[in-house]
Amino acid sequence: MSKQRKERLDATAWLARYLLGPAQVTDPRRRGRASTDAERAREGELRGGFERVRDASGRVYLVAWDGHPGTPDPTSGDHEGA
Numbered sequence: 783m784s785k786q787r788k789e790r791l792d793a794t795a796w797l798a799r800y801l802l803g804p805a806q807v808t809d810p811r812r813r814g815r816a817s818t819d820a821e822r823a824r825e826g827e828l829r830g831g832f833e834r835v836r837d838a839s840g841r842v843y844l845v846a847w848d849g850h851p852g853t854p855d856p857t858s859g860d861h862e863g864a
Contacts, residue, residue, distance in 0.1 A: 817825075832844040 831847060833847045834842055835845050836842050
């Protein structure tokens with residue numbers, strides 16, 4: 783058995799393989815599957831459990847919302863965020 787040389791990728795092949803990922807095999811105009819009730823509930827919990835906060839430098843990050851009085855409710859829209 784002889785060793786096979788590893789295929790050397792040109793720039794286009796490297797981009798296609800490692801940067802862009804696998805090809806889409808379905809029609810891009812076709813609508814995706816509907817989300818389940820469990821997925822929608824999980825999404826709601828995730829969105830309601832965090833607050834988007836902007837610091838003095840303008841960086842935006844998420845902070846867990848604990849629901850204590852005096853803490854703005856992230857669903858009310860009264861807090862600062864982006």
